[in-house]
Amino acid sequence: xxxxxxxxxxxxxxxxxxxxxxxxxxxxxxxxxxxxxxxxxxxxxxxxxxxxxxxxxxxxxxxxxxxxxxxxxxxxxxxxxxxxxxxxxxxxxxxxxxxxxxxxxxxxxxxxxxxxxxxxxxxxxxxxxxxxxxxxxxxxxxxxxxxxxxxxxxxxxxxxxxxxxxxxxxxxxxxxxxxxxxxxxxxxxxxxxxxxxxxxxxxxxxxxxxxxxxxxxxxxxxxxxxxxxxxxxxxxxxxxx
Numbered sequence: 399x400x401x402x403x404x405x406x407x408x409x410x411x412x413x414x415x416x417x418x419x420x421x422x423x424x425x426x427x428x429x430x431x432x433x434x435x436x437x438x439x440x441x442x443x444x445x446x447x448x449x450x451x452x453x454x455x456x457x458x459x460x461x462x463x464x465x466x467x468x469x470x471x472x473x474x475x476x477x478x479x480x481x482x483x484x485x486x487x488x489x490x491x492x493x494x495x496x497x498x499x500x501x502x503x504x505x506x507x508x509x510x511x512x513x514x515x516x517x518x519x520x521x522x523x524x525x526x527x528x529x530x531x532x533x534x535x536x537x538x539x540x541x542x543x544x545x546x547x548x549x550x551x552x553x554x555x556x557x558x559x560x561x562x563x564x565x566x567x568x569x570x571x572x573x574x575x576x577x578x579x580x581x582x583x584x585x586x587x588x589x590x591x592x593x594x595x596x597x598x599x600x601x602x603x604x605x606x607x608x609x610x611x612x613x614x615x616x617x618x619x620x621x622x623x624x625x626x627x628x629x630x631x632x633x634x635x636x637x638x639x
Contacts, residue, residue, distance in 0.1 A: 403454045404594050410449040415506050418442055422509055430513050436492060439510045443487040450481075455596030456587050458485065462603035465578055466490070470544045471606065472535075472575045474566065474620050476628065477548035478556060478585030481599060486546055487514075489601065494538035496531055496547040521551065528565050532572050539573060556585045557632050560625045567613040579604040579620045581627035602627050 421438050425431065450456040466473075473490065475482060483501070486493055496517045502508035512518065517534035519527040535545045549566035570577060581602045588594045604623045607616065 400595055403596075407449055407453045407594055410453055411446065414445045414449065415442065418506055418510065422506060425513075426509075432513065432515065435510055435513045439514045440487050440491060442507065442510065443484045446484055447488060450594065454594045456481075456594055456599065457597075458599040458601060460489065460601045460603070462605075465603045465606050466544075467576055467578075467606065470539045470542060470575060472570060472573055472577045473544055473546040473580055474577055474624075475546065475548055475580035476560060476582060476624050477550050477553050478582060479553060479588040481584040481588045482548075482582050482601075485599075485601070490544060490546065492543050493546045494535065494543045496535070496545065517545070528568060531565065532569060535569060535573055539575065545569075545573070545575075553585070555589075556583060556628060560621050560628070562617060562621060566620075567617055570609075570611075570616050571613065574609045576609055577607040577616070577620060579607070579623040579627075581624045583628070583631040586631060600631075 418438065425435055483495065486495060494517055496519060499518050499520050502512050502518060517531060517538065519530050521527055538545055547566055547569065549562035550560065551563040581604065582599060584599045587597045587599060604627060607619050611619065
């Protein structure tokens with residue numbers, strides 16, 4: 399049943415995404431207006447989450463949402479699945495996501511994501527990627543938007559120890575924002591390249607860290623908080639079928 403539901407969801411993803419071809423053409427002819435495009439991108443993401451819920455039986459719950467401040471902040475989350483990349487478009491409206499360039503290769507969706515806008519970096523070009531990440535994040539914050547980064551750089555397994563790539567501490571230092579660590583267990587249900595499974599993804603927002611901490615203290619605080627929260631799901635078995 400897992401594979402059947404995954405195939406049905408893949409067909410739904412394709413059909414739902416195809417519906418956005420007409421808006422793409424309209425927006426392109428209208429000069430790519432940013433706010434309507436962001437709204438359409440969130441609508442697409444909501445539809446995908448609805449498909450996961452209705453076809454696969456994959457739901458989500460949020461814990462600790464009171465930790466997100468009213469003003470812009472830096473959100474630091476672990477990365478296990480494609481689920482969180484699209485879900486955060488709904489969970490934190492108008493968030494600016496630091497994303498790798500390959501994400502824009504997704505047909506139709508990539509056009510909307512580039513213009514939402516996200517902060518797109520080329521991880522193969524380290525120095526330029528850092529500059530793009532910092533400059534793009536500053537622009538987003540100036541526009542009143544929070545910034546989301548997955549500092550592991552790539553998707554990991556839930557049992558792996560958390561290791562941030564270089565650069566997130568520089569972003570923290572340059573932005574001067576409070577930091578909200580977020581732990582997710584999405585890898586239990588939608589691991590990379592594998593079938594989606596029924597269950598409940600938990601999105602756990604943890605206590606915010608103040609701006610201005612030394613880099614080492616910032617890294618220990620965020621990595622440690624997320625890692626301790628991931629211990630809730632490590633060794634607990636697999637998702638329901």
